[in-house]
Every structure is written in C-alpha cells, then in structure tokens.
Amino acid sequence: xxxxxxxRLGQALAVxxxxxxxxxxxxxxxxxxxxxMVGQDATTTDRAALREQLGIDDPAxxxxxxxLVNAAQGEFxxxxxxxxxxxxxxxxxxxxxxxxxxLSAIMALILGLPLGVxxxxxxxxxxxxxxxxxxxxxxxxxxxxxxxxxxxLFSVQFDLLPSFGRGQxxxxxxxxxxxxxxxxxxxxxxxxxxxxxxQLTLVLRLVRSEMLEVLRTxxxxxxxxxxLSDSVVHFRHALKNTLMPVVTIIGLQVGGLIAFSIVxxxxxxxxxxxxxFIQAVTFADIPVMSAYLVMVGLLFVILNxxxxxxxxxxxxxxxxxxxxxxxxx
Numbered sequence: 001x002x003x004x005x006x007x008r009l010g011q012a013l014a015v016x017x018x019x020x021x022x023x024x025x026x027x028x029x030x031x032x033x034x035x036x037m038v039g040q041d042a043t044t045t046d047r048a049a050l051r052e053q054l055g056i057d058d059p060a061x062x063x064x065x066x067x068l069v070n071a072a073q074g075e076f077x078x079x080x081x082x083x084x085x086x087x088x089x090x091x092x093x094x095x096x097x098x099x100x101x102x103l104s105a106i107m108a109l110i111l112g113l114p115l116g117v118x119x120x121x122x123x124x125x126x127x128x129x130x131x132x133x134x135x136x137x138x139x140x141x142x143x144x145x146x147x148x149x150x151x152x153l154f155s156v157q158f159d160l161l162p163s164f165g166r167g168q169x170x171x172x173x174x175x176x177x178x179x180x181x182x183x184x185x186x187x188x189x190x191x192x193x194x195x196x197x198x199q200l201t202l203v204l205r206l207v208r209s210e211m212l213e214v215l216r217t218x219x220x221x222x223x224x225x226x227x228l229s230d231s232v233v234h235f236r237h238a239l240k241n242t243l244m245p246v247v248t249i250i251g252l253q254v255g256g257l258i259a260f261s262i263v264x265x266x267x268x269x270x271x272x273x274x275x276x277f278i279q280a281v282t283f284a285d286i287p288v289m290s291a292y293l294v295m296v297g298l299l300f301v302i303l304n305x306x307x308x309x310x311x312x313x314x315x316x317x318x319x320x321x322x323x324x325x326x327x328x329x
Contacts, residue, residue, distance in 0.1 A: 023067075078287065082285075112200045121211070146193075147190070161189055168181040170184075194264050255304070280292070
C-alpha cells in the first residue's frame with residue numbers, strides 16, 4: 001500500500017510540474033504584462049523599473065523557480081482587470097463552484113446508479129425505454145441550450161426560480177455558502193440540474209452496460225445455481241463488481257465538472273471560478289488565467305489520486321499484485 005501511494009504521489013507531482021510549466025509560459029510569454037499594468041502615459045523609465053521589480057528580465061529558470069514557490073503558497077500576483085490579489089479572487093469564487101459541482105455530482109450519483117441498475121435488470125420494460133430515450137436527449141443537447149430552456153420555463157413562464165446569481169449566502173469563516181438560506185437553494189437548483197444532466201446520462205449508461213456485462217459472467221451463473229436469491233445475486237455480487245470501473249469514471253467526471261462548469265456559470269451568471277475565468281479571457285487577465293489553470297490541475301490530481309486509492313481498496317486484485325511484487329523483490 002505504501003509503495004502504491006508513493007508511486008501515485010510521484011505521478012501527481014510530475015503532472016503538477018507540467019501544469020505549472022504551462023501556466024508559467026502563459027503568464028510570462030503571452031503578451032507583455034507591463035502593458036496591462038501601466039497606463040499609456042508611463043515613461044520608459046517607469047516601465048523598466050516595473051520590469052525590474054517584477055523580475056521579468058531574470059533568466060527563465062530563475063523566473064520558473066520563483067513561480068513555483070509563489071504557486072505553492074497560492075500567490076499569483078495581481079489581477080490586471082480588478083487590481084486585486086488573484087489568491088483572494090480565487091478564495092472568494094471557489095466556494096460557489098465547489099458547491100455547484102458537489103450538488104451536481106451527488107444528484108448524478110443518486111439518480112444515475114439506481115436508474116442504471118434498473119434499466120439493466122428490467123431491459124424490456126416501457127419505463128426502461130423511456131429512461132434511455134430521455135438520456136439520449138440529455139446527452140445530445142448542449143449545456144447552454146438546457147440552461148436557457150430551464151430559465152425560460154421556470155423563470156420566465158412560471159416565475160418559480162431566479163434566473164441568475166447565487167442568492168443570499170452565509171459566511172462561515174472564509175467560506176461562503178448558499179446551502180443555509182432559502183434563496184441560496186432556489187438559486188442553485190437550475191444550474192446544478194444543467195451541469196448534472198450529462199454526468200447523469202454517463203453514469204446511468206455506464207452502470208447499465210457494466211451490470212449487463214457482469215450478469216453474463218460465470219460466477220453469476222454459479223451464484224444462481226447455488227440457489228441464491230435475485231436480490232443477493234444482483235446487489236451483493238453483481239453490483240459490487242460493476243462499481244469498480246464506475247468509480248474511476250466518476251472521479252474523472254467530477255474533475256470535468258469543475259473544469260467545464262464555465263458554460264453553466266456563464267449562462268446563469270453564477271459567481272464561481274468558471275465565470276471569473278471567462279471574464280479573465282475577455283480582458284486578457286493572464287494572472288487569473290494562470291491561477292485557474294493551476295487550480296483546476298490541482299483538483300484533477302487530487303481527485304485522480306483519491307480515485308486510485310479507493311480503487312486499490314475495493315479491488316482485491318490490486319492488493320494481491322502489490323503483495324506479489326513485494327515478495328518478488
């Protein structure tokens with residue numbers, strides 16, 4: 001277990017170094033940051049003094065080392081557009097994005113798992129055909145179309161839910177949450193449904209296909225031959241083995257929810273990191289773009305590492321392989 005963990009940590013570190021290198025190149029070599037930080041009336045002397053202060057003329061290796069040290073401390077400089085520390089902007093926007101992603105992922109799991117199992121066990125029922133047809137609609141429609149449709153239906157036509165914003169939030173230290181207010185829950189319903197639909201369809205179809213595959217295996221036939229009840233065969237034996245590949249995909253998709261919540265946050269003007277990134281791209285705010293890239297990369301690495309560890313715990317074959325490898329050495 002320890003060797004497995006050390007190996008995965010080494011891979012995670014290598015990935016983060018690669019992400020940091022990309023962010024560093026973006027930060028330093030796309031455009032001139034001095035032009036974004038000073039006005040047109042700045043003299044050549046002022047520009048030179050600012051370049052020296054920021055260390056822009058230092059060797060690239062020195063700059064990259066300084067970038068790594070600052071990034072490890074969560075420091076990415078000042079936003080060109082807002083003239084505020086990027087770390088503070090990320091800290092203000094991170095809770096909104098994580099709450100939206102968490103609720104969307106939980107909804108996809110709570111609905112996707114049982115629906116996938118049901119459609120696998122009741123392949124010919126009319127309800128299964130209805131679910132599969134509806135899932136095709138959910139995976140085919142673009143996210144912004146779903147969001148706009150929900151806004152038109154529930155905000156414009158029926159005036160039931162707010163069409164934008166996060167509602168009233170409560171501060172718990174540096175964390176701001178909308179889960180403790182009625183308007184906060186009302187505001188997050190439509191964005192979470194919009195972000196959840198594609199993931200729900202993916203989980204549903206993945207669970208269904210894996211369940212059908214497992215039900216055809218020999219050990220399931222042997223379990224039935226032993227006289228075990230359908231519920232024991234389906235949920236104790238088949239479902240457990242179905243979940244192994246599902247865990248991996250779900251971990252990757254949660255990372256995808258964080259990275260690709262940009263469209264949903266833009267449609268609903270949700271004050272999260274995705275909307276901040278879109279605004280940064282519009283105004284060429286390089287520090288914010290670099291920080292967003294590093295932040296998303298870090299979240300992906302943490303999620304993948306967590307999934308690897310969970311997979312190691314639930315799949316006894318990996319433990320056996322590690323034990324055999326240790327004996328061979």
